[in-house]
Amino acid sequence: MSEPSFVRFWGTRGSIPTPGHKTRRYGGNTSCVEIRHGDFELVCDGGTGLRELGLDLVQRGRPRVSAHLFFSHMHWDHIQGFPFFVPAYAKDSEIVVYDVEAGRPRVEELLHGQMRSEYFPVNFGDLGAEIRARTFEQNVVELGGVTVRSFEQAHPGKSFAYAFECGEKKIVYATDSELDLLLTNQDEAGEDPAALRRLPAALVAFVEGADLLIADGQYTDAEYPHKIGWGHARANTVADLAHQAGVKQCAVFHHDPLHSDDAVEQKIRAACDRLDARGSRTLLFGAREGLELKL
Amino acid sequence: MPKTGSLDPDSTLAGQISIVSGLPRGGKLPTLEQVRGPGAPRRFPLAIAETVVGRGQQANVTIDSALLSRRHVVFRRSGPELSLADLDSQNGVFVNGVKAHSAVLHEGDTIQLGDVVFVLHEAAE
Ligand SMILES: [Zn+2]
Ligand SMILES: [Zn+2]
Numbered sequence A: 001m002s003e004p005s006f007v008r009f010w011g012t013r014g015s016i017p018t019p020g021h022k023t024r025r026y027g028g029n030t031s032c033v034e035i036r037h038g039d040f041e042l043v044c045d046g047g048t049g050l051r052e053l054g055l056d057l058v059q060r061g062r063p064r065v066s067a068h069l070f071f072s073h074m075h076w077d078h079i080q081g082f083p084f085f086v087p088a089y090a091k092d093s094e095i096v097v098y099d100v101e102a103g104r105p106r107v108e109e110l111l112h113g114q115m116r117s118e119y120f121p122v123n124f125g126d127l128g129a130e131i132r133a134r135t136f137e138q139n140v141v142e143l144g145g146v147t148v149r150s151f152e153q154a155h156p157g158k159s160f161a162y163a164f165e166c167g168e169k170k171i172v173y174a175t176d177s178e179l180d181l182l183l184t185n186q187d188e189a190g191e192d193p194a195a196l197r198r199l200p201a202a203l204v205a206f207v208e209g210a211d212l213l214i215a216d217g218q219y220t221d222a223e224y225p226h227k228i229g230w231g232h233a234r235a236n237t238v239a240d241l242a243h244q245a246g247v248k249q250c251a252v253f254h255h256d257p258l259h260s261d262d263a264v265e266q267k268i269r270a271a272c273d274r275l276d277a278r279g280s281r282t283l284l285f286g287a288r289e290g291l292e293l294k295l
Numbered sequence B: 001m002p003k004t005g006s007l008d009p010d011s012t013l014a015g016q017i018s019i020v021s022g023l024p025r026g027g028k029l030p031t032l033e034q035v036r037g038p039g040a041p042r043r044f045p046l047a048i049a050e051t052v053v054g055r056g057q058q059a060n061v062t063i064d065s066a067l068l069s070r071r072h073v074v075f076r077r078s079g080p081e082l083s084l085a086d087l088d089s090q091n092g093v094f095v096n097g098v099k100a101h102s103a104v105l106h107e108g109d110t111i112q113l114g115d116v117v118f119v120l121h122e123a124a125e
Helices: A049-059 A106-113 A187-190 A200-207 A237-244 A261-277
Strands: A005-011 A032-037 A040-044 A064-071 A094-098 A129-135 A140-142 A146-151 A158-168 A171-173 A214-217 A249-253 A284-287 A290-295 B029-036 B043-047 B050-054 B073-078 B080-085 B102-104 B108-114 B115-125
Touching: A005 A049, A005 A171, A032 A049, A032 A158, A032 A171, A040 A049, A040 A146, A040 A158, A094 A106, A106 A129, A146 A200, A158 A200, A171 A200, A200 A237, A214 A237, A237 A249, A237 A261, A237 A284, A249 A261, A261 A284
Parallel strands: A040 A064, A064 A094, A094 A129, A171 A214, A214 A249, A249 A284
Antiparallel strands: A005 A032, A005 A290, A032 A040, A140 A146, A146 A158, A158 A171, B029 B043, B029 B115, B050 B073, B073 B080, B080 B102, B108 B115
């Protein structure tokens, strides 16, 4: 058996942080997921959850943090934690940020931009850590033990999903993706909400057989018609993708800032019922801050 | 009359509000309500910082079930936060049906270890 991977949710909220008693259970921090595999510290997105991950890394007493940061895209809710990521201030830390597309290192430039003096008191250049930019080659990057693949998604300004192959395990992080714009059976799915929402073969293949799929399922079916084009999917459509791709576990992610814990729970229950009705073997749940899985 | 800025023990709400960090209001303790498995129904208050549940005598809460490891899971209290961590148990720890390595816990969470099921109450009597 290969080495296990650990996945921890540090921020699961979409769009904007939502502190307060109504969101305690699922959490109010924005997107940040940690994947640990052997010595690898892989971080998906730098929303406000990244701040707490940074504090935890320091507390774990890791003398030297070496982290790989993968950004789905650079909208606020995915980068806002970076200026508060304590390891970035430590001289002996090493942080690699990844660009999917070749050309100028855009991710680093944008992280830089949000720390301009008009926005933030500390300059990017004053961060103590060694921060390097690295680019995917033809949608793949090899870290020597972990292979990461990228996949372009439907989102205003575009976003990317990442598939991490850690030993025998496959973990897919796919947030900020409007799956509902991609359905290959739009007419059938529009007429019959219960019909399986079919997704393009390339996307299904990208997700195929994942041990864990973490996917944006911000909206209920009832809400979505008012949010078309905003870049997020219906939780029920995520369930259908997970089922089609034979995913073992699916964590619905990027919860709507308008949703209380009870509302998230209702959304998740509906998606689970949908899978049950199909006799699906996929286990679906709502991604929740502070939950750590061992795969 | 108390001096300005100091607390008068006679007129403050001592005994009604706990100001000791980590203790819930009114001194109510977080509690595991065992709803299934050997010995159920019963309640285990989480009175100490770390409570180990398992089949063995080294656990703080011992439950006589062959499906539990000797030291199966630990419940931790840190300030107001409650969490659990699987202690490399044979059969795993399921929080609301999801197999968890560790988790921050909230009111009403169900926690399953083998044939034992708990419901967590953040501040029960
Ligand atoms: Zn977002
Ligand atoms: Zn976005």
